[in-house]
Amino acid sequence: MQDTSGQGPTSQQHPTNTTGISGPMTTTTRKSELGGREAFGNPTSRYDGPLKVTGRAAYAADHQIKGVVHAVAIQSPIANGRVRKIDSSAAEKAPGFLATLHHGRVPKLYRPSNDFMSATKPGEIRVVFEDDRVHYAGQYIALLVAETLEQANYAASLVKIDYEVAPPLIETNKAMGTVYDPDQFFGEKLAAKRGDPDGAYASVAIKHEATYSTPIEHHNPMEPAASMAAWDGDELTLYETTQWVIGARNTVAETLGIPEEQIHIVSPFIGGGFGCKGFIWPHSVLSALAAKQVGRPVKLNLTRKQMFSACGHRSETIQKIKLGAGAEGKLTAISHSRVNASDGAGEIRSRARCVTGNC
Amino acid sequence: MQPFSFSQARNQEDALVQLRQSGTVAIAGGTTLVDLMKLDVQSPAHLVDINALPLNRIETLPDGGLRIGAMVRNSDLAHDETVKTRYPVLSQALLSGASAQLRNMATTGGNLMQRTRCYYFRDPGYAACNKRKPSSGCAALEGFNRIHAVLGGSDHCVATHPSDMAVALVALDALVHIIGPQGDRQLPIEDFHKLPGSMPHIETAIQNGELITHITLPKSPFAQRSAYVKLRDRASYEFALASAAVAIDLSGSTIRAARVALGGVATKPWRSHEAEQVLTGAAANADTFRTAAEAALKSAKPLRYNAFKIELAKMALVRALIQAVQA
Numbered sequence: 001m002q003d004t005s006g007q008g009p010t011s012q013q014h015p016t017n018t019t020g021i022s023g024p025m026t027t028t029t030r031k032s033e034l035g036g037r038e039a040f041g042n043p044t045s046r047y048d049g050p051l052k053v054t055g056r057a058a059y060a061a062d063h064q065i066k067g068v069v070h071a072v073a074i075q076s077p078i079a080n081g082r083v084r085k086i087d088s089s090a091a092e093k094a095p096g097f098l099a100t101l102h103h104g105r106v107p108k109l110y111r112p113s114n115d116f117m118s119a120t121k122p123g124e125i126r127v128v129f130e131d132d133r134v135h136y137a138g139q140y141i142a143l144l145v146a147e148t149l150e151q152a153n154y155a156a157s158l159v160k161i162d163y164e165v166a167p168p169l170i171e172t173n174k175a176m177g178t179v180y181d182p183d184q185f186f187g188e189k190l191a192a193k194r195g196d197p198d199g200a201y202a203s204v205a206i207k208h209e210a211t212y213s214t215p216i217e218h219h220n221p222m223e224p225a226a227s228m229a230a231w232d233g234d235e236l237t238l239y240e241t242t243q244w245v246i247g248a249r250n251t252v253a254e255t256l257g258i259p260e261e262q263i264h265i266v267s268p269f270i271g272g273g274f275g276c277k278g279f280i281w282p283h284s285v286l287s288a289l290a291a292k293q294v295g296r297p298v299k300l301n302l303t304r305k306q307m308f309s310a311c312g313h314r315s316e317t318i319q320k321i322k323l324g325a326g327a328e329g330k331l332t333a334i335s336h337s338r339v340n341a342s343d344g345a346g347e348i349r350s351r352a353r354c355v356t357g358n359c
Numbered sequence: 360m361q362p363f364s365f366s367q368a369r370n371q372e373d374a375l376v377q378l379r380q381s382g383t384v385a386i387a388g389g390t391t392l393v394d395l396m397k398l399d400v401q402s403p404a405h406l407v408d409i410n411a412l413p414l415n416r417i418e419t420l421p422d423g424g425l426r427i428g429a430m431v432r433n434s435d436l437a438h439d440e441t442v443k444t445r446y447p448v449l450s451q452a453l454l455s456g457a458s459a460q461l462r463n464m465a466t467t468g469g470n471l472m473q474r475t476r477c478y479y480f481r482d483p484g485y486a487a488c489n490k491r492k493p494s495s496g497c498a499a500l501e502g503f504n505r506i507h508a509v510l511g512g513s514d515h516c517v518a519t520h521p522s523d524m525a526v527a528l529v530a531l532d533a534l535v536h537i538i539g540p541q542g543d544r545q546l547p548i549e550d551f552h553k554l555p556g557s558m559p560h561i562e563t564a565i566q567n568g569e570l571i572t573h574i575t576l577p578k579s580p581f582a583q584r585s586a587y588v589k590l591r592d593r594a595s596y597e598f599a600l601a602s603a604a605v606a607i608d609l610s611g612s613t614i615r616a617a618r619v620a621l622g623g624v625a626t627k628p629w630r631s632h633e634a635e636q637v638l639t640g641a642a643a644n645a646d647t648f649r650t651a652a653e654a655a656l657k658s659a660k661p662l663r664y665n666a667f668k669i670e671l672a673k674m675a676l677v678r679a680l681i682q683a684v685q686a
Contacts, residue, residue, distance in 0.1 A: 077484040153360055157399060 138309025223271020429468030
């Protein structure tokens with residue numbers, strides 16, 4: 001885009017800021033861009049586009065912090081059961097080893113209030129490393145911290161975990177006995193009924209009744225989730241892949257049991273989210289815990305594979321639809337009830353069942 | 360990933376000396392090996408980098424054949440003018456595989472050595488995999504086996520061979536040239552890959568300490584009229600659920616000779632002599648092609664989740680034959 005107005009720099013010309021952290025915009029530029037008439041009716045280049053396509057935008061894991069060390073999350077290979085024993089003695093002898101964290105080897109953590117309206121919403125109600133129970137495959141069982149990522153990966157491979165394996169429930173149709181009606185979802189009532197849909201449906205000329213199902217869907221943005229934590233005394237800075245900085249601050253503060261004023265969330269860019277960077281997932285707490293424990297900044301990047309189990313997914317649904325219409329085609333009855341799969345570690349999506357009446 | 364040491368081979372002799380040490384594996388493009396090391400599926404104690412070996416040339420032979428160095432990158436081979444015009448099935452197969460970035464790294468020899476994409480093989484979280492750990496069992500037989508083989512499987516392994524290039528080479532009567540402590544040898548590509556049988560961890564004819572140096576393609580009456588069709592879950596950067604490489608020598612509308620190979624459905628790049636028999640001397644038409652496809656899949660044995668591959672492979676083969684005839 002050419003600047004023909006003479007009113008100031010355009011978005012393509014000005015990124016002289018090479019860090020990308022404090023933001024490419026100066027106050028004067030912002031005023032010019034938003035106040036100028038050229039913003040209306042003309043094609044406008046994306047403001048952060050030049051930084052992103054030239055690789056100068058610093059995403060969460062891109063930030064360089066002096067002395068940073070690396071954490072690797074160890075996940076459960078079993079879907080149900082209990083951790084009997086974690087033996088990290090061999091890992092502790094590996095080069096670069098700094099620490100292992102797991103149940104029984106972390107400070108006390110607190111379940112956050114889980115209230116969307118006050119901006120605390122963990123992805124899991126259960127706090128990471130809360131107990132020895134395993135609720136799903138991919139659950140974090142331990143965290144290993146070492147000087148380099150390679151050393152952390154290698155040391156993590158030496159941690160021996162003994163599981164008591166219980167049969168998992170993996171087929172939704174075998175869990176239908178556990179369906180319940182939740183009260184609310186994000187502060188809104190789920191069940192709603194208007195009029196008399198059953199009565200209306202019974203007397204209509206044209207009827208359609210069908211059950212539709214949707215499978216589990218995973219979100220996998222280009223940028224996997226990452227969290228880098230640096231403590232300065234009691235002050236914690238978290239470089240996060242979050243779209244909800246206030247939620248991240250409040251949720252991590254409540255989980256760690258520290259005032260929210262002591263937590264600073266840095267998240268200038270997001271490499272795609274698709275829903276997995278809305279709520280606050282355990283990695284954000286883990287990096288903070290690890291950094292506190294080793295007294296150094298800690299970087300925790302999720303692998304692509306971990307993106308399938310460590311930051312939620314869209315759950316399976318089974319939806320029953322009944323539509324009733326008169327002979328002339330006017331809808332007089334709509335009934336829609338749905339069952340959502342959930343998990344035992346604390347649901348985001350409840351096993352919801354709602355019915356819509358004739359609208 | 361486990362710690363390992365690394366050295367570079369200065370020349371072929373040096374490479375062979377280094378490869379004699381136990382626990383030593385050659386690394387070329389690294390597009391398979393590095394992944395498997397990261398996944399803790401393979402943990403060699405020592406890597407010998409063979410990238411400096413002078414094996415990166417494509418040469419026309421005096422008898423009209425083609426000699427391809429083992430270190431020729433997949434992208435260079437796919438875009439070679441001689442390959443594109445005289446062996447189009449090879450170019451098509453290469454370009455259907457992986458991504459441009461991977462093809463720029465992956466080599467001809469390495470492609471032949473690439474290992475299966477079986478989920479259970481690639482995840483040490485599963486204890487049972489006869490290919491990864493002999494006599495440990497096979498999780499795929501009773502597991503989720505949608506991508507597994509319907510041809511050439513055994514009670515010990517049903518993992519497919521993932522290569523596209525090797526399927527094309529089978530249809531081109533390629534020879535694999537190998538050097539080793541016992542001297543040089545060459546063998547037909549069809550004999551290079553092994554059926555799993557009771558020893559699925561032995562995947563090729565390569566012995567300890569040996570190295571692939573070249574592939575040669577003979578001058579062929581049917582290579583020019585050849586085609587590769589690959590069917591998969593997405594149109595790019597995905598392995599075949601079923602693929603077919605065909606090469607036909609056509610006289611008018613009669614097929615004088617043909618080569619047929621299947622990929623994605625078998626435990627090794629699969630030559631179908633049965634389909635070739637149907638095609639030889641027959642009229643090049645839809646009935647012949649369908650009959651050939653039926654013959655190619657006649658001995659197919661479906662598993663719980665992969666029966667669809669049988670019809671898919673037939674359709675891939677019919678489509679490839681149509682494309683070859685029209686080429």
